[in-house]
Amino acid sequence: MKMRSILLSVLAIAVLAGCAKNNELPGDPDVNAREAVVTLRLKGNGSTRAAGVPDDLDTKNSTVNDLTVFFFDGDALVNKVYQATVTGSAVMDVKTTTSAKQAVVVANIGSDQTTTGIFASVTSRTTFMAATANLLKDGNPVQNDEKVYMSGEGTITYDATGKDGQVTIPLNFVAARIDLKVIDFSGAIGKGSVYGTHFSVASIYLMRAQRWTNFLPTGTGESLKYIAKNNRKFAGGVTWESTTTTVPTDYRVHEEYRVATIPGALTANKMENLGHWYVFDNNELDEPTVLVVKVNWKKDGTTDTPLFFNVTFNGNDQMRIRSGNTYTVNLKLNGNFKPGDGGGTGGGGEDDPDTPTVDAAVDITVTPATWTPNVINKEWN
The missing domain is CATH 2.60.40.3690 (Immunoglobulin-like)
Structure with missing residues (x-):
């Protein structure tokens, strides 16, 4: 059975705008890269797993509560950012640099895991691919009806100036x-x-x-x-x-x-x-x-x-x-x-x-x- 990609365009469309030089982003492999701002349009809130099979279950499952975004240049990690969302539609900016060539998004982790936790050891795409999650964290379930893990990746396309880029990331249920x-x-x-x-x-x-x-x-x-x-x-x-x-x-x-x-x-x-x-x-x-x-x-x-x-x-x-x-x-x-x-x-x-x-x-x-x-x-x- 072929797994179907879910394009959540309002949830994971990123537009990168070239800005001033910034050499302080963690993991930046190119010290000459310009800062770029990623605009994320998101929505969502949380719940618990309901009993039975509710009629609105598919709708609830599509909720996005938070995103962890990874920017890569080949195998090198440019930076990683956790972004909590708010109920309803929201627009948030996260920073990377123009050396970023790929973006990977993980939704609904629940808290910032970039410095401690699941993604603390991610220093490259290779180590990201090795990162794991457990359905029972500390003995308790981590997935519920409005907190289902999703992930996706996309390649950033820059315009002729090399300053502005865009990436659309289709999210799939993990x-x-x-x-x-x-x-x-x-x-x-x-x-x-x-x-x-x-x-x-x-x-x-x-x-x-x-x-x-x-x-x-x-x-x-x-x-x-x-x-x-x-x-x-x-x-x-x-x-x-x-x-x-x-x-x-x-x-x-x-x-x-x-x-x-x-x-x-x-x-x-x-x-x-x-x-x-x-x-x-x-x-x-x-x-x-x-x-x-x-x-x-x-x-x-x-x-x-x-x-x-x-x-x-x-x-x-x-x-x-x-x-x-x-x-x-x-x-x-x-x-x-x-x-x-x-x-x-x-x-x-x-x-x-x-x-x-x-x-x-x-x-x-x-x-x-x-x-x-x-x-x-x-x-x-």
Whole structure:
């Protein structure tokens, strides 16, 4: 799936005006370069991650709260500037010099990280490409509905005088988003299964939510990645439940990656708008991100038997997790959850959350949007 660039023209259009000579900008590789002023037109404010899947989520995700701007001349860093924004439209000036040839923008870091923090060690483009961020900083989530990391870069074009230049920077989401829109139990209930008596949803969570990223990708097309395979780090909503695979090194458990409240009853045989999660790129076949629906089935009529209905983003069951994409998940459980002696089969669930489940029909469609959307319909019979 090709990641779609998001051109936020009102957010990241820079116009450089040649000014007086200034030799004091940090990292300036050309002491004879003239000072240049970059004008940024920005907007935005912050929020938290809402429960469920709000209707205005795409709009909120496009918010820009702050920018960190890096100016490069080849691999050399000219300077780096953090610019906080204000609510509503704003115009702000940041300084560089006319030796700057490329500009890189990172949005929504949340605070000035140029002297301490994520970008403190950035002294060149090479070291910028090595800078990383963690979805769980000090154990707390750093992404929310109006604070989603974005990044982009552009080449500065100067006019014939060499004094005035312009660069337009398209911003791309660094994260991906998984939306669990609906679990439909109509098929199971139509077979005589009774929700709350024969079966019930025990938990819904992510396992191997990829939480580590760089800020610009490498590769192109299907090979485009924001993190090297061996540098991935994972989190999940519950303590590792798989008995067939081992827990990844440095695995973090956080409530952010599970549905906090499971509905006690169904509405029209469904649960809807259950949750959404921000994750980083996991464009690999091994150690895939998995969305798990754990169901307790009273196989003997009394005792709960856990079964797992898994959406595995490994490129086989479902597409891999790639930055800039949303994955809207619609599930149907059509199997028989009556007790075993009454003909029940457990609805097609698996005994382990890390075993991909095979569904009868998968329908995936892609339509243009701010994010690149992927609709996943998964059905168990």
